[in-house]
Amino acid sequence: MEGKACIKVRELSKQYKGSSYLAVNKLSFEIYEGEIFGLLGPNGAGKSTFLSMLSGLIKPTSGEAEIFDHKLTTDTELLKRIIGVVPQDIALYPTLSGRDNLLFIGRMYGLSEKELKDTVDKYLNRFGFEKNGSNAVKTYSGGMKRRINLIGGMLHNPKILLLDEPTVGMDVQARTSTMEFLNEVNEQTKMTIIYTSHDMEQANTFCDRVGIIDRGQILKLGTPDGLPASEGCKDLETLFLKLTGRKIRD
């Protein structure tokens, strides 16, 4: 799948204060509108730093990224409205219900009460919260929290969804349902999805394209099927280990 680039990354770098190396090192690549892009890398490779820059959480040290022709470094506020973020950590108030958490997030985007309530109900039903949407988040299982966390990033119908390891802690059923749902959303709305994961099998079935990142640089970029083949590897995981090594990272 190759179409119009909605994200153009140009020489994007990030060096944290007090650090001697670049967490993201002159990244340059493009992500196409409507694709599901997987960013795969070991711990500390720069995946989360890259997503944090795209979502406006941290500023790049140098370089630029254009998202739907808006500059990342200057149009941060505008970009927050077209990007949905699903953080790796559970970003929910534990004592509020799943429904109240979602209503709060939706209100922060300025959605009208009726539209918001309809959207929240739709998502709660879709993700199996018909009966317990009004229960406190602290009573939910890890997987349930992840699902509410995911819905929180999608309420304002963003053009781009950033997912930082969205299915960690989910059981097989919840994981399958979530990925099916994301596929469904992607097909119906052409929402661009960028996601990070350590799950190569999931990335293989879910992503249109993947980028393998390590030490702040994209090592390989391509389709999940084509990339291993072009490198003479049987699958994505083999290629991943070949490129990033077997040494355990912190």
Add this chain to the structure above:
Amino acid sequence: MYRLKATFIKEFKLLSVDKTGITILFIMPVFLVFIMTLIQQQAYKSMSQSGVPVLLVNRDRDSLGTAVERGFSNFPVAQLTVDHGERYPNEDAIRKEITNGKYTVALYIPANATKILEQNVEEIMGRMFNKGQIANNTKVDIGIIIDPTANKPMVIAITSRLKQYLADVKTGVLFNIMGSKIAGMMHAEIKGGMPQEDIFSYKENYAFRDNRSSYQPDAVQHNIPAWAIFSIFFIVLPLGGGIINERSEGLFIRMRTLPGSYLSLLSGKLLAYFFIALIQFLLVILLGVYVLPLVGLPVLHIGSNIVPLVLLTVVLALAAVGYGLFIGTLFDTPQQSAVFGGISVLIMSALGGIWVPMNIMPEVMQKISSCSPLNWALRGYYELFIKGGGWPAIQTEVIKLSVFFIVCLAISYRIFQHKTNTN
């Protein structure tokens, strides 16, 4: 605006499911004000009504002893027990009763005290008229034995009263002896003794700023504003802890990816807590006006200057919220903020005259006291509730509290910038 509204609704939802928060913010302040007012009012009432237990060992049985006995039996501060030396023949026996806590103060008038007094006065008079020496300078030894734990003002009231009775008797004796001497010299006859009429009249007047006249300040007027201010400042615990929790969990990431700055999101939180502080104050006022009278306490008078009262309460709430923001921004864990926030409010309240009236503090402490925001608020409420003052009387306090709020905001902003710019 919708972000403010969203955060505002969220904060109240969070509070509505937080039983501990509701207890800290609403139930405990009301309970604290109720208990403290009741205790202080009762303590004052019990001391002034039943008095301090005083033992008078009167071995004189003459005019001096009788005058002291009669005087104290009509003095409401003293709960008098009189002994004429049968039960307590000496000072040791009296001391034992004081040590055991049966009496707070014991007064001992020795035998023949009146006679010794008269002899002394006679000799003084003789010296005055004959320019001779005083042959016998034996003094009348009045014993005062005090429980070391006794309430000092009450003890002072009793000893002062004793000195007054003694002075009255001495004056009477002096007057009678001098009268008879003068009569002897003038060959005239004295009809009657010393006049008993009081030649002074005393009238207590309170310096109110308005023209009220019948009203008298009481414990309710002092306690309600003092403890209300103290409670409102305890908002720093849930507010500071809430800010830290949001910042330390994934919520902070979510917040910062939402449209608008994080500080604008904080504004909604501050607004919610500002209203919570106002509700706290309103509850405490309602308690003073409607509930405390039901248990026999005086009604709280809030004065007639409602606009200045609202203004003062608004800046008090802002100051408390600003301090909560400062605590929540400065510290990194809820434990740190709870300990520092709680103790700092206790210190500021102690300095501010919430626990101990400022006028009995040492001079140095009084100067430090005037740096406490709780003291500024307390002074303001005293002006409105007790002295009957209006806007001119509280404007300095309102300005100080406003500046405190702005300074807290500015420092918090700098700390926040510093912390978020580290990456």
